[in-house]
Amino acid sequence: MDALILFSHGSVLCGAGEAVDAHAERLRARGDFARVEVGYLNYSEPRFLDAVATVAQAGATRVVVAPYFLVAGYFVQVDLPRCLAEARERYPDIEFVVADALRRDAGLADALLDAAQRARPAEHWRDPLARATASCGARPECPLYATPACPRVPSPPLDGRVPATVNAE
Amino acid sequence: MTATPSTTALLVMVHGSPRPVANEDMFRVVDDLRARPDAQARFPIVEVGFMECNEPTIPEAIDRCVRSGATRVVAVPYFLHTGTHVCDDLPTLLEEAQARHPDVEFLLGDYIGLSPRLTDLLAARAHAAAR
DSSP states (O other), X not given: OEEEEEEEOOOXXXXXXXXXXXXXXXXXXXXXXXXXXXXXXXXXXXXXXXHHHHHHHTTOSEEEEEEOOSSOSHIIIIIHHHHHHHHHHHOTTSEEEEOOOSOSOHHHHHHHHHXXXXXXXXXXXXXXXXXXXXXXXXXXXXXXXXXXTOSSSOOOOTTOOOOTTOOOO | OOOOOOOEEEEEEEOOOSSGGGGHHXXXXXXXXXXXXXXXXXXXXXXXXXXXXXXXXXXHHHHHHHHTTOSEEEEEEOOSSOOHXXXXXXHHHHHHHHXXXXXXXXXXXXXXXXXXXXXXXXXXXXXXXXX
């Protein structure tokens, strides 16, 4: 059984996964791979090895790893092989193959033109921020945490009192 | 209403890298785009601007668009993820540009990571590896 893992960097920002999650969902809908998971290098969950565990438990015999990176830089050339070596050691019966990073392709020009199609005026320029706050996890490492944009943890009031709702989840 | 024909520029907003070689693929993608008749019809002007490390900066690239006669600038972040650049820094740069060029219409597109065209590319990359 073939599985696909989208290898992504990860982020401390709540909601940063909206794009890669949408790709994974569309790839599931296409049905070319029996399982499609996202596996992160840093910060976000699930980490790459957890994603490998998920597809291994689902019965994957081959895992295609597609880097969700524009550039085949350090993360793709150094960190990914390190993660893969560990995955191969844990799952010697699974075959792992690695796809090319996005790099150069007519599809990227298509994506630019497609993204330009949804160009909007100034009142919508911070819509991604609104969507990010909609998936707030109240994580202290998020750059929005306890700022006015954070929907779950109020920013410290002007009198300097520590807000009672702060908790390290 | 004026009868002046509008000229739309595409501004590709790129993060930038201390390793200039990291921008080579992006430059080729933009060159490919410039060569496409469908893109030329929509965007007679195409400029790249960098947030960090490389030149031209985004404000410089915007000024180039305006000097080339753009009456409308459509900015597209060449970013895969939502982050503080997409959420805040890039909108701020566009707001500053709007203040500098009040007669130019500025629009902000999706960051490219949101495009389903990238799902197609991911599928193509995965299938090429699985062959």
